[in-house]
Structure formats: C-alpha cells, structure tokens
Amino acid sequence: MRFKKRIRELTKRNRVVNLERMIQQLARYLTGWRGYFGFCETRSVLATLDLWIRRRLRCFAWKQWKQWKRGKTHFAELRKRSVGKDLEAQTAGSRKGLWHLSRRPALNIALSGAYFELLGLPKLSNRLEFNQPNSRGTDPYARWCDRDSPRGPTYVD
Numbered sequence: 001m002r003f004k005k006r007i008r009e010l011t012k013r014n015r016v017v018n019l020e021r022m023i024q025q026l027a028r029y030l031t032g033w034r035g036y037f038g039f040c041e042t043r044s045v046l047a048t049l050d051l052w053i054r055r056r057l058r059c060f061a062w063k064q065w066k067q068w069k070r071g072k073t074h075f076a077e078l079r080k081r082s083v084g085k086d087l088e089a090q091t092a093g094s095r096k097g098l099w100h101l102s103r104r105p106a107l108n109i110a111l112s113g114a115y116f117e118l119l120g121l122p123k124l125s126n127r128l129e130f131n132q133p134n135s136r137g138t139d140p141y142a143r144w145c146d147r148d149s150p151r152g153p154t155y156v157d
Helices: 002-010 017-036 041-068 070-078 086-091 105-110 113-117
Strands: none
Touching: 002 017, 002 041, 017 041, 017 113, 041 105, 041 113, 070 086, 070 105, 086 105
C-alpha cells in the first residue's frame, strides 16, 4: 500500500527532525490524501490507520527521549506529562523495543490523540475536519441525483 509506505518514510525513527516538524509534514500529506479519497465510506479502515499513525509517532517520540540514554530522563519526561508513578517506572525501565512500548498505557497517556491534535495532526476518520463536500450546497452531485431529498431521487423522463 503506497499510503503506508509514504507514512513510514515520513515517520522514520532515525530522522533528524523534531516531532512538531514531522507532524506538520504528515498533516500536509494526510490532508491531501484525504481530500483525494474524500468519498471513502470505510470509516473503520480510516480509524485503524489513525491508530497506526499515532503509534508510529509515539515510537518516534520515545526514541527521541531514549537518545538521552538514562532511565531518569525517561522517567522525567513521563512525569512532565502527568503519567502515574507506577506506569512511569514500568515504562522507563523496560527493556522492550520501541514498537512494543508504543502500546503501553504510559505512552498512550503521555502522548494521547488529543496531544497530537494540539500539535496539528488531523484525523483521517473525521469527515468535518477535512471539509468534506457532504451538504447539498457544496456537493456538485447532490443536486444532480437529488441526494438530500426526503423522498429519494427523482427521475425525469
């Protein structure tokens, strides 16, 4: 899938860019992609892709924190983001890999979906955020097929 390949390129863990810049680049790509596939009816697929993208961003952020190479620093970063002390200790001292840790509750609390939205990352599954042409006034085909009519489409012979 070309979409996933492109997201993998944009969210590589070894890129030398800060998280905010990466999210700006990602938001630009996601907005364009969603604009092209605007009439997609598979919200569950889009929601799954949203979760996957956020997990990749958590991996990237944790790797940036890992570069400090000290458990105290990881603990402090989680503390800044109001994660519980037990969860902080379990996650900061874990020997598991980045992908495994990105699903841990501590990182889900510290780097929640709301946090990424504050940084400007759009959701694929949110139609209104991408200005979908879903009302009669903005959809050029709504008048043609009478999509908004309570009686259904009317055909003229």
